Each structure stands twice: as C-alpha cells, then as structure tokens.
Amino acid sequence: MTLSSRPASQMHMTTLVPGEPLISFKNVRIGFDQGDVLRGVSFDVWPGETKVLLGESGSGKTLLMKLAAGLLHPDEGRVWVMGQELEAMSEHDLLDFRRHIGFVFQEGALFDSLTVAENVSFRLREEEIDDAQIEARVREVLRFVEMEQAINMYPGELSGGMRRRVSIARALVDRPPFVFYDSPTAGLDPVTSQTIITLILRCRDLQGVTSMLATHRVQDAFGLARFRFDGATGRVLPVSHNGHQTAPREDQGEGSPPTNVLVLRDGKVYFEGAAEEVLHSSDEYLKTFLVSAE
C-alpha cells in the first residue's frame, strides 16, 4: 500500500453527516473504587471546533478524552464519535476506528525503545506502507513540528517539550480529522508551552483538525480562542470575532473555527460556552478558578 493511494480525505473511516456533531456525550457516568468521577456528562463537539476541557486535577478531563477515543468504556451513558456509538463496537472495530483519530498523551507516551522516526512511523508501518513513502511522510510531519533534526534520536534523549512535539507528530502522521490533546502543556515552562499551543494552532488552522484539549491552564484556552495561525505569513495573529459560536457556520468566513470551553466540576459539566464568556462570567467558582489556574 502507498500513502499516495490513500489521500487524506479517504483515510477517514466515516463520512461526516452535515448537522451532526463529530463527538457526542450523553449522560456519561464512570467511576472507580474511590467513587464516581464523571456523573452524567453530556456535550457535543462539532466539526472544526476546538473544545477545551478545563477543570481541576482529578476532575475527569483525561477520562473524557479516553472515553471519546474508546480507550475506556462508560459505566452508564453513551458516546458517539463520527456517527458511531463506541459502546456498540468490538475491540477489533475500535482498533480500526482509532486508526482514524490522533491522541497526544500527557507525557507523550512515546515508545522508549524506538527512535523518533520509528515512533512517528509506527502507525504507517502497521499498515505496511512502502518504506520510501513512510520516510517521506515522517520527515514531512517532523518538519511540521520542527523536530526533523531529532529523527534518529531516542525519546530518552529529548526534553519534555520535544517529546510532546514528537507525540503530536505521531498523532498527525496519518492526517486524522480529529486529535485529542491530553494536557499537552502540563509540566512545561511558559515558553515551551507557548510553542506547543502554536503547534496546535497550526494543526487547527492549516490542516483543519477538529480537536479536544484537556488542560488546567486557562492561558491555553485563551491562546486557542484569541489567536490563529496565518499560513501565508507563518505568524500567529490575533482574532477578534472568535469564540462566540457553539458550532461553525457556513458563513464563518476568514479566521479560525470556534474555540469553546467546557469546565468540569464535581464530575459534571459546570460551564460550557465560548472562551470569552468564561472570562466575563460573574460566577464565583469560575472567577476563583480563573485566578487560581493562571
């Protein structure tokens, strides 16, 4: 098989239904020995949207991402992704489904016995694509995350920020329509965090990737809501109109798709709306959260 025989538009297992959300959570509950972590969570993610999950540590942000990727199953409720109900799928079908999404784990989760190139090409090698095509695609995606120089290095030789970038490259290698970012800036210094957010902006604005991003840093949410990456100039530019929609419209025009925030508290959705609405909210908890999370 060759990459050229699998154009990006045909790599996706499902076709998006107009007017239907890409991801839909309905009354999802999941708990462990210590009790319920999520208690009836419902929300939608629309094509082109960037959904930022905000919440304190342990509020269930990562759980939501793993549920949406079919890595965990809810105790109650339903999760639909790209028109398919994950609960109804066998593990075999879920493996096939996951080949069409990207997942960036909190610490990168790179395979430490493989080089950067082998990590990034892991999915392509599983699909037995030609070596020359793999090499070209790996270099292309590593260039995109500005990590081509580290192609033959091992994860242990990379810094935290570099590992995240390689992890993003691994998630993007098959041009997925949807990418999950689990706390991509956690534990990174502000400069490196900004580099990662810029990279996510590039994925969103240059490749049209819909995404869900879990973070406890409100700066990440506002960075995504207030800026866009301009491919022509290669610069990050401010946007003024963004963040006021819950779903993209046909007449959206220039600029980036909407960025919406979902705040989790006590296992439930406490707030859902545009990033700017959080900023101007008079709710005491949100105010406290914004101050403490900055």
Place this chain on the structure above:
Amino acid sequence: MPDNNERPSLLSFAGDFLKRQVFAVQEYSLLSLQALVNVFTPPVYWTDTLEQMDSIGVGSLPIIIAAFLSIGGVLVLQTASQFQRFGETALTGDAVSLALVRELGPAIAALLVAGRNASGIASELGSMVVTEQVDAMRALGTDPTRKLVTPRVVAMVLVLPLLVVVADFVGLVGGFIVAHFTLRLGAVQFWTRAVNTLEFGDLVQGTVKPLIFGFIISTIACHKGLRVTGGTQGVGRATTSAVVASSLWMLIIDLFLAKFLLYMFQK
C-alpha cells in the same frame, strides 16, 4: 455490644477480595486464549517473535549452561555415594540421565527462565503501562495483546524446549566430568548407559513439559505486567509477583503433568 458496622465491612472486604481474584482469573484466561488465537490470525508479528526468541533463548543460555554443569555434577556426587554401597557405580549414568531428562531438566530450566525472563517481561510491560505506552499503542490502532503478548508467548513456548535440550546435554556433560574424575567411569560406559536408559516416554516427558511451562511462565508474566497499577512501585510488585506466581504454578502443574505422562506411558 458488637459494632453493627464491622460485620458488613469485613464481609464486603472479603467479597471484594474474592471478586478481584475471580476477575483476575477471568482476565488471565481471556489473555491466554487471545494470545493463542492471535497466532492463527493476521497480523502475526514474526520480527518481534524472533527478537523475543533471541532475548529469551540466547539470553538465557549462559545461566542454563552454568547451572546445569553444576547440577549434573552434584547429581553424580549424590547418587554415586549410594551406588558405591552396592558396587554399582556404573548405574550413575542411568540415574543422572533419567533425573535430568524426565524432571530436573524441564523443571529447573523453567525455574531459571522464569526467574530471568518472567521478571523482565513483567517489568517491561508494566513500565509501558504506567507510562501510557500501552494506551498509546491502542490509540494508534494496534492490539497490545497481538503486538506484545503473543510474540513473547510464542517465543517462550518455542525456546524453552530447546533450552531444556541444551540443559539436559550440559547436565550430562557436567555429570560425566565429575563421574570421570571421582568414580573413574569411562566415557563409553557413562554415555552408553545414559543414552540407552532413556525410552520414548522419557523423551516425550522432557519435551511436553517445557512447552506447557513456557506457556504458563510467559502468560502469567504478561498478565502481571499488563495489570500494573500504582506507578513504579506497582511495577516492582508485578515483577516479584510474576516470578513467584509463574514458578509456583509451574511446579504445581508439573505434579499433575508428571502423573499424567507417567500414566500415559505406563511407568
């Protein structure tokens, strides 16, 4: 007056413990079955299997050789002291050969391999679990059972019988060296008796046992590794648990297997 709250909590503790054990057995059974089914359905990761065969087989050779040279020698010393009382030191070759091929070769080689490789497998897979590498593999659309477990199980099942053959031979060499210098037994006398005393049933026992031991060791090690919780401390616990559980179950099953094989070959 007894505390009414105490009884339910003890009962629930016992109930939870039992549930966890039953769940673990169920998980182990499913993992073992899946590992077997994966061999007959594509994709099969032959390169990973060969790498594991090299790691388990070639990697275990030095300890197998060193251990069995010593075991063979000790067997001669222990049995010869009894045979000398009856003037039958020539039977030493028979005793060493039968003991090694039927029982000590498979059992001790399996214990050594369990000590070396069950710990390695459990710690490697456990580390992958706690660093989310296993989840990452699933997120990339690859089945961790197929990619990580099946190659290790197949490699162990194929390699352990070969290691046992080496162990038996090296044990006999060790026995012969000691017999030659302490009992003045000649090479022809020792090796002829050692080989001729073996029957078809003995060889079957010596081959079937390591096949089953290899399966038990590798599946238990993989199961312990993939069930790790609690970070690096959990990896340590899983590693210890993998060696203890695989060795123990291997010895328990050896008892029933020995009885069954002796019955099959009318010993």
